[in-house]
Amino acid sequence: MKLVITAKDDIGFESELDTRFGRAAYFGIIDIEGKELIFIKNEATSSSSGAGIKAAQLLADKKADALITGRVGPKAFRGLEKAGIKVYTSSNGEVSIQDCLTAYKAGELKEVDGPTNQGHHGLK
Amino acid sequence: MKITVLSGKGGTGKTTIATNLALSLENVQFFDTDVEEPNSYLFLKPDFADNEQTVWRKVPIIEQSKCNSCRKCVDFCQYNALAMLGDEVLVYPEVCHSCGGCKHICPQDAITEEKRSVGKINWDLDIDGLEYWQGELTIGEASSIPIISKIKKEIKDEKLVIIDAPPGTTCPTIEATIDSDYAILVTEPTPFGLHDLKMAVELVEDLDKPYGVIINRSQQEADGIIQDYCKKNGIPILLKVPFKRQIAKLYSEGIPFVEELPKWKDKFREVIDNL
Ligand code: SF4
Ligand code: SF4
Numbered sequence: 001m002k003l004v005i006t007a008k009d010d011i012g013f014e015s016e017l018d019t020r021f022g023r024a025a026y027f028g029i030i031d032i033e034g035k036e037l038i039f040i041k042n043e044a045t046s047s048s049s050g051a052g053i054k055a056a057q058l059l060a061d062k063k064a065d066a067l068i069t070g071r072v073g074p075k076a077f078r079g080l081e082k083a084g085i086k087v088y089t090s091s092n093g094e095v096s097i098q099d100c101l102t103a104y105k106a107g108e109l110k111e112v113d114g115p116t117n118q119g120h121h122g123l124k
Numbered sequence: 125m126k127i128t129v130l131s132g133k134g135g136t137g138k139t140t141i142a143t144n145l146a147l148s149l150e151n152v153q154f155f156d157t158d159v160e161e162p163n164s165y166l167f168l169k170p171d172f173a174d175n176e177q178t179v180w181r182k183v184p185i186i187e188q189s190k191c192n193s194c195r196k197c198v199d200f201c202q203y204n205a206l207a208m209l210g211d212e213v214l215v216y217p218e219v220c221h222s223c224g225g226c227k228h229i230c231p232q233d234a235i236t237e238e239k240r241s242v243g244k245i246n247w248d249l250d251i252d253g254l255e256y257w258q259g260e261l262t263i264g265e266a267s268s269i270p271i272i273s274k275i276k277k278e279i280k281d282e283k284l285v286i287i288d289a290p291p292g293t294t295c296p297t298i299e300a301t302i303d304s305d306y307a308i309l310v311t312e313p314t315p316f317g318l319h320d321l322k323m324a325v326e327l328v329e330d331l332d333k334p335y336g337v338i339i340n341r342s343q344q345e346a347d348g349i350i351q352d353y354c355k356k357n358g359i360p361i362l363l364k365v366p367f368k369r370q371i372a373k374l375y376s377e378g379i380p381f382v383e384e385l386p387k388w389k390d391k392f393r394e395v396i397d398n399l
Binding site for chain 2: 044047049050054057060075078079082083084
């Protein structure tokens with residue numbers, strides 16, 4: 001099972017959680033069984049439109065099963081849902097990837113069933 | 125003659141100037157292209173009756189039975205309006221810019237298009253002699269350009285055209301300015317006003333339009349900040365509308381100030397005569 005956590009840097013389990021999804025700096029991909037962690041840079045951050053959609057696509061391509069992040073907008077959520085990726089939000093002040101992973105394993109994270117924010121508009 | 129009234133940001137009194145200017149002149153065709161928040165109707169009080177036209181754009185729909193998941197369309201769309209999730213292509217119509225490219229490149233002919241409403245256009249051909257047009261964007265739609273281009277098709281060359289542009293200096297403002305003969309930049313005498321004015325100046329310079337400035341909420345002690353800048357750059361100041369309680373009060377009541385203070389009609393007329 002593959003779990004993805006949005007991260008501000010790519011230094012390992014101590015990396016800080018990035019609460020943005022579409023514009024997160026990195027995605028930490030954790031293979032729960034193998035306990036392995038790899039990072040990929042989020043190419044979507046440079047998109048002027050549809051960053052959340054592109055990020056959802058990236059996760060779908062990596063065959064992620066679940067995502068832990070801070071906020072997910074409506075477009076990204078629709079994509080993640082379609083790709084069958086479960087979305088969890090950190091809400092108890094988790095700071096690092098390790099915190100998130102621990103909380104996830106302990107069943108403390110909330111699975112969200114809809115977008116957590118209304119998103120924002122790009123250039124009109 | 126086509127004149128666009130613009131400002132680098134909202135809240136400078138752009139619509140106040142545009143509407144009062146329109147009411148001071150004859151044979152005017154007025155366009156409110158601030159389609160995200162058209163508000164000139166508050167002052168010009170059109171009666172649209174049934175005069176309404178929907179503006180459409182085309183967005184792709186995928187015939188999943190023909191699609192072989194080759195992903196070419198997803199990689200092509202630079203706006204990220206398409207995603208390949210599971211084996212299906214998901215379309216995000218609100219992000220799509222209707223470029224038509226994906227339909228073109230699909231090797232399976234799996235993409236057709238459907239209409240989606242971007243907004244609407246309303247009009248009143250005779251408000252005491254003034255012809256009025258207004259565009260309005262559907263909430264959630266990303267781009268106002270299709271509405272502004274559409275409404276501009278109604279421009280009549282024999283009229284004196286006044287376009288109330290969307291605030292800002294991005295594509296919609298450019299679209300509202302690009303076909304005009306002259307640009308009036310509305311500003312106010314504050315550091316913010318100057319900052320936004322500079323951005324508006326850059327826009328009209330890029331478009332190579334002749335332009336001048338109207339200072340709204342003008343106050344002798346404060347005007348220096350705009351005057352110095354204009355003088356240094358050789359930009360004409362066309363008019364100053366003073367910061368007066370009476371004008372502010374009329375504004376809050378939705379009454380164009382030229383209606384109550386007719387000498388301002390002459391001042392606006394003079395501005396246009398001297399362009
Ligand atoms: S029409 Fe253009 S913008 Fe819209 S989905 Fe197709 S490629 Fe993307
Ligand atoms: S290009 Fe056509 S066939 Fe290929 S994924 Fe897109 S819709 Fe399907």
